Amino acid sequence: MTALDKAKIQAEFKARMDEDELLNCMRCGFCLPSCPTYVQSGNREAYSPRGRIALMKAVADGRIEPDEDIERTLNECLGCRACEPVCPSGVRYGHLLEEARDIINRNKKYSLPARAVRSLVFKHLFPHPKRMRRMTALLGVYQRTGLARLVRKTKLLNLLPQPLAAMERALPQAPTLREMSRPHAPVRARGTARATVGFFSGCLMDTMFRETNIATMKLLEKAGCNIVVPGTQNCCGALHGHAGEKSGAVELAKRNIEAFESADVDYIVTNAGGCGAYLADYGHLLRDDPAWAGRAASFSAKIKDISAILFELGFHESGLRLPPQVVTYQDSCHLRNVQRTSEQPRKLLRAIEGVDYREMEQADRCCGSAGIYNLVHADLSMKFLDDKMARVRETQATTIVTANPGCLLQMKLGVEREGLSGRVRVVHIADFLLEAMDNRQDASGSGGV
Amino acid sequence: MLDPSVLNELKAIVGPDNVESSAMDRLAYSYDATPNLQAMPDAVVSPRSTEEVSKVLALCNRRRIPVVPRGSGTNLCGGTTPLSGGIVLLFRHMNRILEIDEQNLTATVQAGVITLDLIREVERRGLFYPPDPSSMKISTIGGNLNENSGGLRGLKYGVTRDYVLGLEIVLPSGDIIRTGGKLAKDVAGYDLTRLFVGSEGTLGVITQAILKLIPMPESKKTMLALYGSLEDAAASVSAIIAARIIPATLEFLDRPTLEVVEQFAQIGLPTDAQAVLLIEQDGPPEVVDRDLARMAEICRGHRALSVRVARDENEADGLRAARRSALSALARLAPTTILEDATVPRSQIAPMVRAIREIADKYGVRICTFGHAGDGNLHPTCVTDARDPDELHRVEQAFEEIFERAIELGGTITGEHGVGVVKAPYLEMKLGAAGIEAMKAVKQAFDPNGIMNPGKVFAKSSRKRVVVES
Numbered sequence: 001m002t003a004l005d006k007a008k009i010q011a012e013f014k015a016r017m018d019e020d021e022l023l024n025c026m027r028c029g030f031c032l033p034s035c036p037t038y039v040q041s042g043n044r045e046a047y048s049p050r051g052r053i054a055l056m057k058a059v060a061d062g063r064i065e066p067d068e069d070i071e072r073t074l075n076e077c078l079g080c081r082a083c084e085p086v087c088p089s090g091v092r093y094g095h096l097l098e099e100a101r102d103i104i105n106r107n108k109k110y111s112l113p114a115r116a117v118r119s120l121v122f123k124h125l126f127p128h129p130k131r132m133r134r135m136t137a138l139l140g141v142y143q144r145t146g147l148a149r150l151v152r153k154t155k156l157l158n159l160l161p162q163p164l165a166a167m168e169r170a171l172p173q174a175p176t177l178r179e180m181s182r183p184h185a186p187v188r189a190r191g192t193a194r195a196t197v198g199f200f201s202g203c204l205m206d207t208m209f210r211e212t213n214i215a216t217m218k219l220l221e222k223a224g225c226n227i228v229v230p231g232t233q234n235c236c237g238a239l240h241g242h243a244g245e246k247s248g249a250v251e252l253a254k255r256n257i258e259a260f261e262s263a264d265v266d267y268i269v270t271n272a273g274g275c276g277a278y279l280a281d282y283g284h285l286l287r288d289d290p291a292w293a294g295r296a297a298s299f300s301a302k303i304k305d306i307s308a309i310l311f312e313l314g315f316h317e318s319g320l321r322l323p324p325q326v327v328t329y330q331d332s333c334h335l336r337n338v339q340r341t342s343e344q345p346r347k348l349l350r351a352i353e354g355v356d357y358r359e360m361e362q363a364d365r366c367c368g369s370a371g372i373y374n375l376v377h378a379d380l381s382m383k384f385l386d387d388k389m390a391r392v393r394e395t396q397a398t399t400i401v402t403a404n405p406g407c408l409l410q411m412k413l414g415v416e417r418e419g420l421s422g423r424v425r426v427v428h429i430a431d432f433l434l435e436a437m438d439n440r441q442d443a444s445g446s447g448g449v
Numbered sequence: 450m451l452d453p454s455v456l457n458e459l460k461a462i463v464g465p466d467n468v469e470s471s472a473m474d475r476l477a478y479s480y481d482a483t484p485n486l487q488a489m490p491d492a493v494v495s496p497r498s499t500e501e502v503s504k505v506l507a508l509c510n511r512r513r514i515p516v517v518p519r520g521s522g523t524n525l526c527g528g529t530t531p532l533s534g535g536i537v538l539l540f541r542h543m544n545r546i547l548e549i550d551e552q553n554l555t556a557t558v559q560a561g562v563i564t565l566d567l568i569r570e571v572e573r574r575g576l577f578y579p580p581d582p583s584s585m586k587i588s589t590i591g592g593n594l595n596e597n598s599g600g601l602r603g604l605k606y607g608v609t610r611d612y613v614l615g616l617e618i619v620l621p622s623g624d625i626i627r628t629g630g631k632l633a634k635d636v637a638g639y640d641l642t643r644l645f646v647g648s649e650g651t652l653g654v655i656t657q658a659i660l661k662l663i664p665m666p667e668s669k670k671t672m673l674a675l676y677g678s679l680e681d682a683a684a685s686v687s688a689i690i691a692a693r694i695i696p697a698t699l700e701f702l703d704r705p706t707l708e709v710v711e712q713f714a715q716i717g718l719p720t721d722a723q724a725v726l727l728i729e730q731d732g733p734p735e736v737v738d739r740d741l742a743r744m745a746e747i748c749r750g751h752r753a754l755s756v757r758v759a760r761d762e763n764e765a766d767g768l769r770a771a772r773r774s775a776l777s778a779l780a781r782l783a784p785t786t787i788l789e790d791a792t793v794p795r796s797q798i799a800p801m802v803r804a805i806r807e808i809a810d811k812y813g814v815r816i817c818t819f820g821h822a823g824d825g826n827l828h829p830t831c832v833t834d835a836r837d838p839d840e841l842h843r844v845e846q847a848f849e850e851i852f853e854r855a856i857e858l859g860g861t862i863t864g865e866h867g868v869g870v871v872k873a874p875y876l877e878m879k880l881g882a883a884g885i886e887a888m889k890a891v892k893q894a895f896d897p898n899g900i901m902n903p904g905k906v907f908a909k910s911s912r913k914r915v916v917v918e919s
């Protein structure tokens with residue numbers, strides 16, 4: 001159980017919530033149909049963006065108390081920001097949500113176990129690359145030693161909540177500690193370099209999804225980029241920011257800005273929609289810190305998703321090819337709604353010979369992964385996922401391409417739950433493009449773009 | 450606060466999950482799209498059927514509890530703000546398209562159907578439901594009916610009223626009545642269908658509607674004309690109609706709006722133009738081409754600086770984007786956007802737009818005007834800040850004068866947004882005292898206990914305020 005310090009929350013809402021942004025909402029309701037939690041709630045206003053903004057404003061104005069109901073609706077928000085692109089007033093809902101969650105979180109007494117878990121995740125795990133590697137390596141040991149099979153056989157996993165148990169099967173094979181500890185060597189483009197980029201390698205992406213990171217660098221290299229991967233970079237802080245741990249996020253942001261400042265690059269490339277969006281928002285995160293605001297803004301201006309830069313460099317014109325297959329694409333909410341990158345990945349996929357691309361209905365709707373949403377709101381998350389899988393089925397796709405590790409895992413989980421594993425595969429766009437590139441080389445027998 | 454026994458009775462009727470009375474839920478239904486207007490209801494009730502609506506109304510009538518029917522709360526006149534508390538009645542479970550009758554060309558829908566969902570469904574079958582308020586993505590048919598909403602196609606195709614054939618209505622007593630039907634001709638008795646259209650939830654609750662559909666026009670084309678003077682644009686509008694051409698759309702943007710739109714969307718509109726007309730025609734391709742050519746000629750004859758016909762749907766979309774982004778562009782200028790709705794005969798558009806400008810200058814407020822030139826329905830839109838009471842006061846004064854001027858020019862205080870609370874003080878200007886009395890008599894006949902949406906349409910006093918806070 002948790003308890004809220006209502007008076008303090010109220011006072012902080014008044015002091016800290018951006019009044020202009022709250023007033024900017026003209027309550028037109030245009031955001032309602034785009035909001036998954038509004039639809040899921042059976043169209044209840046309190047679970048809509050307009051409703052949540054009104055509630056935040058009412059708390060700031062002292063019109064109502066910040067009670068458990070309000071905390072719940074703010075928690076149940078996916079943070080997918082599908083409400084932002086459709087808003088005529090340009091309300092930056094995501095900023096309001098993060099601020100509100102931070103205020104509530106700071107004035108909330110968590111139960112002992114909850115506090116321990118939060119502190120483990122937010123303070124002792126994600127901000128420390130070394131520990132992330134060791135943790136992932138442990139997972140690898142578990143997966144490789146047959147312990148996993150044993151655990152499954154003994155039905156030990158039945159003790160876990162259902163989605164967690166299925167998630168265990170959806171996880172990719174973790175790399176070994178040795179593989180993960182190898183630093184990424186800088187790359188010089190072959191021939192004339194067309195851009196110098198810094199690669200944001202991320203925490204989960206650089207451990208659990210190490211292969212995707214390596215694929216991303218290969219693609220960049222082919223596309224003509226010099227690549228630097230600053231060793232002092234760190235977790236982006238999105239997880240912290242979204243969960244109401246703003247101070248942790250600020251610390252991480254500063255370290256990342258410093259790391260890339262010394263690298264002096266044209267762009268900073270990411271391959272995780274969620275991280276990219278958060279990095280692109282450092283300017284906002286640090287806006288009130290005079291020593292950092294400018295540095296953060298110029299850092300943010302350089303952020304580019306891998307699809308965006310590949311498309312810009314004409315990668316889709318390089319004769320990509322794959323064996324015939326039906327492919328669909330699930331947007332990463334943050335890549336689409338915050339970084340506004342949705343056309344480029346589709347154009348890249350359509351350009352691959354052999355790919356029968358089929359757009360799924362509501363590809364722009366959140367799959368329910370949303371950071372750690374699928375763990376803390378397992379039931380709701382599975383409902384969003386089930387809807388999503390029904391849409392996937394309609395396309396008859398055998399390959400689902402995604403652009404963010406969270407979405408990737410969630411979609412894999414969906415495939416597991418639907419009993420489609422073996423028939424449908426889920427793959428990150430970087431890995432998929434690399435396959436298409438390699439396949440082209442095999443076919444033509446020549447290297448280079 | 451509601452008596453606990455009432456809450457329990459309500460729960461017994463609609464099920465416990467469909468009665469909400471937490472502070473959070475009450476707050477979430479304390480407002481609509483009207484700026485700066487808010488009041489808490491006592492409970493929020495979501496019936497699942499006409500029978501449940503009937504039981505809820507009978508209960509509320511017995512206990513004298515105000516009932517505020519609410520679609521999506523997108524109205525701009527305070528129509529769903531529960532000024533006297535009571536219950537907000539939601540149609541979120543009553544949102545089904547019951548039938549599309551391709552023989553009789555009718556659609557039968559529940560009140561909570563989203564307008565765009567209906568439009569999509571009929572268009573899939575090659576049919577056409579013309580009323581298209583800009584809010585159609587989210588507004589409900591129940592809301593459209595009660596505000597008698599119009600849209601960009603109003604000039605040629607009329608407004609919601611023109612597409613209603615029959616209604617299912619629950620009266621405050623709980624009695625269920627049905628008016629009209631799938632008939633093109635029906636003159637039996639008073640026309641209650643028309644009476645309920647535009648009644649803003651003050652007479653009873655509409656639970657179902659039979660709507661008229663028409664065949665889908667074969668083709669459509671779009672054109673944009675720029676003018677160096679307001680008069681020239683306005684004269685073109687009159688001349689087009691005088692030439693016996695009724696375009697599907699004839700929209701207008703004034704210069705202040707143009708400037709803002711261009712800043713926002715950067716679509717290459719010349720900001721030295723004083724006015725823009727967006728013109729569309731639909732129908733058989735030959736007719737569309739002929740009409741477009743003649744309208745272009747008329748525009749040029751009235752000194753249009755340029756006339757551009759879109760070559761394809763892509764370009765047409767670009768031109769329409771100019772009109773569509775007007776609201777977004779304005780909304781981003783200042784924290785508070787007050788979108789008003791004054792209508793004049795189309796021959797008076799130029800004098801009205803000029804008057805709006807003079808009035809805005811006089812009170813030192815920023816008002817941009819765009820709207821449906823074809824039907825004289827203008828949207829003077831004020832960008833302001835609700836936190837500045839002094840400025841807000843001047844805004845109110847300016848709008849009051851704008852409405853007065855509209856009526857002097859033979860117009861009205863609202864063309865499509867309804868009266869609600871914010872226009873109630875001006876209704877008498879339009880109707881006269883006897884007109885108000887006649888309407889009150891109707892209200893009294895249907896709702897003797899005054900439970901239906903109290904405080905709307907009829908002003909308690911002639912308190913002249915555009916925005917109130919309670």
Ligand SMILES: Cc1cc2nc3c(=O)[nH]c(=O)nc-3n(C[C@H](O)[C@H](O)[C@H](O)COP(=O)(O)OP(=O)(O)OC[C@H]3O[C@@H](n4cnc5c(N)ncnc54)[C@H](O)[C@@H]3O)c2cc1C
Pocket residue numbers: 027028029481482517518519520521522523524525528529540560581582583584587588589590591592593594595596597598599600601649650651653654655656776865866902
């Ligand atoms: C950005 C924006 C653009 C708009 N553009 C237009 C436009 O182009 N044209 C236009 O005409 N309007 C426009 N509007 C106004 C508004 O969208 C319309 O009035 C719309 O019809 C309201 O629909 P709603 O479902 O939101 O109804 P609500 O706002 O919920 O209700 C409107 C009125 O209807 C009553 N009501 C609702 N359902 C029922 C029912 N079943 N039985 C009895 N009474 C009921 C309510 O009590 C209230 O008085 C716009 C609004 C916004 C915010």
Ligand code: SF4
Pocket residue numbers: 024025026027028029030031032049050053083086087088089090091
């Ligand atoms: S679309 Fe924007 S302005 Fe409209 S209600 Fe939603 S957040 Fe508010």
Ligand code: SF4
Pocket residue numbers: 034035036037038048049052076077078079080081082083084093
């Ligand atoms: S972020 Fe997503 S879930 Fe949250 S209010 Fe916006 S659209 Fe709804």
